Amino acid sequence: MQINVDRGAARASGMKRKSGNRVLALGLAIAFAAPVHAAKDPGAAILPPRANSSQQQAPAQQAPAQQQAPAQQQAPAQQAPVQQAPAQQAPAQSGALAPVQKTQVNSQAAYERLLNNSGVTVQWLWSAQRGKLNAIDDNDVVRLEGTQANFEGTLKIKGEVVSIDSDRFVFRGTILILDAPDKGRRCERTGDYEFKATGKRKYWRLQQMESCGRLTDYVDVFY
Structure with missing residues (x-):
């Protein structure tokens, strides 16, 4: 037990x-x-990860860059054509003749002959008298103005003398021929022209004879 x-x-x-x-x-x-x-525990609070917050804000920062880029590229293209305006003013002064400041006198005898000339003619006016050619010395500048005219036509000459030599002078101005040798003809030339005396002839003849319609104009200043 x-x-x-x-x-x-x-x-x-x-x-x-x-x-x-x-x-x-x-x-x-x-x-x-x-x-x-x-x-x-389902009641516990769960915070969202920070990586998600940075990914959501990234697109918002790119939007201003996309809106401003086209505006900066288009602005210079609209201002380019404004710089072309001054190029259209170039032809305004073409054709003007410089005035003679002083006639160059290389021969006193030729100078006196020109001032005392006996008239001007063109060969087309067969029946006309010599036209009167006024020659004056205006403050050292010799000026010429004259006319020959009748029913056959008209010759006019007006301008200044650049220089005078013993056998020639240079004229700067306008020479006009009307209705000669044919009615309706108009031959007007403006510029520098040489008149020359040759041999024993008592006149100076225009050297640039052909100007309009291939006709030869003999414009003579007599002394």
Whole structure:
């Protein structure tokens, strides 16, 4: 009987140890399970990642650059044609003759003959008398103006003398022939022309004889 009591006590103590171990194991299981339940708690607040906020703001910064680029490229193209206006003013002064400042006299005898000339003619006016050619010295500039005219036509000459030599002079001005040798003809020339005396002739003859319609005009100034 002594032996049975000891065995019963041993069994009782063994059961107590097993129950204590179970309680300890259960406590540890609860302790480890607590963080898991806390992490899975649906009520916990979850903050959005910062990387998403930077990705959403990136397109907003590119918009101003796309709107300003075309405006800067189109502005110079509208101003380019304004610089072409001054090029249209060039031909305004063409054809003008410079006035003679002073007649260059290289022969005093020829100078006096010209001032005291005996008239001007063109060969087309066969029956006309010599036209009168006025020659004056106006402040060292010799000026000529004369006309020959009848029913056959008209010759007019007006201008200044650039220079006078012993056998020639240079005239700057206008020579006009009307209705000679044919009615309706008009031959007008303006510029510098040379009149020259040759041999024993008592006149200076225009050297640029052909000007209009390939006709030869003998314009002579007599002395």
